[in-house]
Amino acid sequence: MKRVVVVLTLALAAGLSAQTASAETLKTVKDRGMLTCGVSQGLPGFSSPDDKGNWTGLDVDICRAIAAAIFNDPTKVKYVPLSAKDRFTALQSGEIDVLSRNTTWTLSRDTSLGANFTGVTYYDGQGFLVKKSLKVNSALELNSASVCVQTGTTTEQNLADYFKGNNMKYEVIAFAGADETVKAYESGRCDVFTSDVSQLYAERLKLSNPADHVVLPEVISKEPLGPMVRHGDDQWFDIVKWTLFGMINAEELGITQKNLDEMAKSDKPDLKRAFGTDGNLGEQLGLTKDWLYRIVKAVGNYGESFDRNVGPGSKLQIARGLNQLWNKGGIQYAPPIR
């Protein structure tokens, strides 16, 4: 039902307002006094509500950072939980300003949806979760297995490619929501649950006995996850893009939530540019001079957000791996602030 409503909204929005998609997102957000951010329906580490209804996670931090940069208040965000298959429609119809919902960047999504990816918040890959009791050590031993997968994801297609490519048979059972998928896996309907590896770790925590399940070593795809915005508003595109770049640059420059005020007084030229005490880079973005200060104050730098949400500071305990900075062995790299 929700889908039909969303589509009708899309049709109406597309139909009745003759000048949508103009460069007005920032103004709309400011007038509204609130950023609307599309997130998942609950994926620990990326976007999930706690028992008080506060959203946390790596994807949520992007929303909070944007709100901080605009309003100097990271709480001015309205979160819209979306299923995998409803997310793009919500963005197209203007129901949300930015989609920050563990979404894989692919060519077809970049070109045919009327939306743009703004960067990569998390370099992920697809893996398999199985019960230890099956005594499987490799994904190549999964011939004739039943596989549970969430529908409307790149996962579903990678799965088809992988099994076909390795001449293996399988049965796919596709569910609309992540929770149903995990429930079916737990009830024994499938031998395997497949998704992005980060998600496997997160979902494993929800199982009744996480230690009985193991993530297989194979990573069968590239899944760069990132936020998305609508086509047609380059200023907004820049703001969302540079929010993430700002966080990565902050980590590279050594700016943390703790040493923020100290660093802001520094005389180093790159720090002065970043904090806006020199030049007006923030204003060029359509924000204020202290945009990066606001962001780091609200959510910390990229590394801090990573550690707090999915890394050692969280239950997920995921290693930085590919998501380490480029100069520390990973591939997270942001263009310079200058």
Add this chain to the structure above:
Amino acid sequence: MSIEPRSPPPQFALRLKRTLGGRAGWGGFALQIIFVIALAWIGYQIAANARTNLETQHITSGFGFLRNTAGFDVSQNLIPYSGSDSYTRVFLVGLLNTLLVSVIGIVFATIIGFMVALGRLSPNWLLSRVAGAYVEGIRNLPLLFQILFWYLAVLAALPAPRQSISLFSSVFLNSRGLIVPTPLAGPGLAQFVLAVVVGIVGSLVLRYHARRELFKKGRLITVWPYVTGLLVGLPLLSAVAFGAPVNFEWPVLKGFNFAGGSRLIPEFVALLVALSTYTGAFIAEIVRAGILSVHKGQMEAGMSLGLTRGSVLRLIVVPQAMRVILPPLTNQYLNLTKNSSLAVAIGYPDLVSVFAGTTLSQTGQAIEIIGITMGVYLLLSLATSVVMSFYGWRIGRSLGA
């Protein structure tokens, strides 16, 4: 001799005025024309604007995507399908899955409905209370909840493939579904089918003949021994003479699952059970209302002729009740078909799940896909209505109403 009412002069303009304008005359007629034009204009504006806006936002539109490769698999397909087929094929696979569960669901729901209704009207205290409890219990719980209940309850109770419950080592039940041997064409298949057809036709002819004799000459001919001979004996004879009509491919446990054999997936079973029991409860009330609408004198008259209760119901009451039952029954059939779209909750690959779900999110062409899907459900509903109306017309004719 009957008196025919004088027909009004056949003036075309007058009739048009009366039909379209009603009491308001030509003024009303003009108003209606303007209203229709305004509606059409609004519709056109919406379509045209949607088109321009989609173009300016660079959202792909049109139906070209139907020819693209789907690239994902589906767990139940009635026609051959693989990931390298097109989205059109996915559409057909989903549509057939929807039709399968709807048609079988309608048959079961009707059977359940009639049985429960007769049970509830039965003079037997226990039976009528059990039927009543069934109706009140089932129809007052949300359908989605029932689907999930059947799915999770069924799944939780079933063992893993390696601990399957087996029947004669040929039929297996486990959490992957019900696995039965697949029938494959054998040497005597053609002759066997021919024998069955001859048997059926022969039986129908016999029955027709017996009824004619009964109605014309009052002669009662016992046909059932001949019919049994024709329906069972003839095919058996053919099988003995020409060899077995089918061979079976037996399921064998291999790796994670059974290889060979055919499988009924639990998603299908859960959805089917939930839909038919739920709709069955509504149909039961409709049938009960229909039967109660027939004057009780009909029942008494039948009983006084010495017919049994069953015969009175079958020959006298139900045929008259059908006129009342049919329109709301059609509604329930339509509901069942539409409710089958809840399949998406338990991963049954119906039209909404694979087409309006996976295909939509892969292509992002929401307007086209939702349009097609709504069109399909509309067509299915209209087709069901047409069939039921035709049936209603036939009943009405045979009852002389």
